[in-house]
Amino acid sequence: MYRKLTVVVWIAFIAVTFCARAADTYKLDPAHTSVGFAISHLIISEVSGRFNDVAGEVTLDKDALTAAKATIQVKSVDTGIAKRDDHLRTPDFFDAAQFPTITFESMKVEKDKITGKFTMHGVTKEIAMPVTVKGPIKDPWGNTRIALSAETTLNRTDYGMKSMMGVGDEVKIKITSEATKAEDKK
Numbered sequence: 522m523y524r525k526l527t528v529v530v531w532i533a534f535i536a537v538t539f540c541a542r543a544a545d546t547y548k549l550d551p552a553h554t555s556v557g558f559a560i561s562h563l564i565i566s567e568v569s570g571r572f573n574d575v576a577g578e579v580t581l582d583k584d585a586l587t588a589a590k591a592t593i594q595v596k597s598v599d600t601g602i603a604k605r606d607d608h609l610r611t612p613d614f615f616d617a618a619q620f621p622t623i624t625f626e627s628m629k630v631e632k633d634k635i636t637g638k639f640t641m642h643g644v645t646k647e648i649a650m651p652v653t654v655k656g657p658i659k660d661p662w663g664n665t666r667i668a669l670s671a672e673t674t675l676n677r678t679d680y681g682m683k684s685m686m687g688v689g690d691e692v693k694i695k696i697t698s699e700a701t702k703a704e705d706k707k
Contacts, residue, residue, distance in 0.1 A: 544581065544587060545665075547580070547665075547667055547700035548577075548700060548701055549578065549591065550701050553699035554697070555571055555698070556571060556694070556695075556696050557569060560677075560689045560692045564687075564689075570598060570599055570600035571599055573599050574596075575592070579669065581654070584654075584657065586635065589626075589627045589635060590624070591624065591625045592622050593622060593623040594622060595620060595623060596610060596617045596621065614682060615682075620641070622640075623639075623641045624638075624640045625637050633652065634651055639675075641677075643680075643681060646679060651672065652670070655667065665702035669697070669698045670696060670698075674692065676691055677691075
């Protein structure tokens with residue numbers, strides 16, 4: 522009887538061990554990550570730009586997104602016009618000296634939506650956005666990669682930025698990224 526019980530316990534242990542899979546952490550690949558934005562200008566057109574310095578990580582459990590966090594360096598704002606970028610870094614807009622980063626940290630992840638704390642210009646608000654995850658796949662260099670994309674719209678004045686004549690308050694944000702499994706070689 523004791524022997525049968527021991528065998529059953531070992532079989533159960535082995536089954537649980539093989540079925541259980543630890544969550545995997547992926548680091549955002551800066552060369553394949555883009556945080557872009559578009560905002561109306563003089564009501565008739567849009568100005569677009571991006572942030573060139575983004576870092577972060579995401580966690581997948583059984584290939585489902587479970588957590589994400591990212592930090593954007595505000596000084597990396599890039600619209601392709603140096604004079605405009607310098608103005609965006611001033612207190613008229615981002616105030617990069619006082620608020621050097623924009624951050625996001627997830628609080629809840631559902632099938633196709635991520636909700637988290639978004640901090641910009643010293644103000645933190647909860648936002649939710651649809652998110653798509655593709656992969657994981659093995660790349661040609663032996664790394665495990667995933668791709669993520671998300672889009673949302675926010676009102677910049679909700680984050681303490683001044684409303685300005687000719688510049689819209691609603692900002693469209695588009696995020697595309699690849700991330701590499703943390704323990705893979707690079």
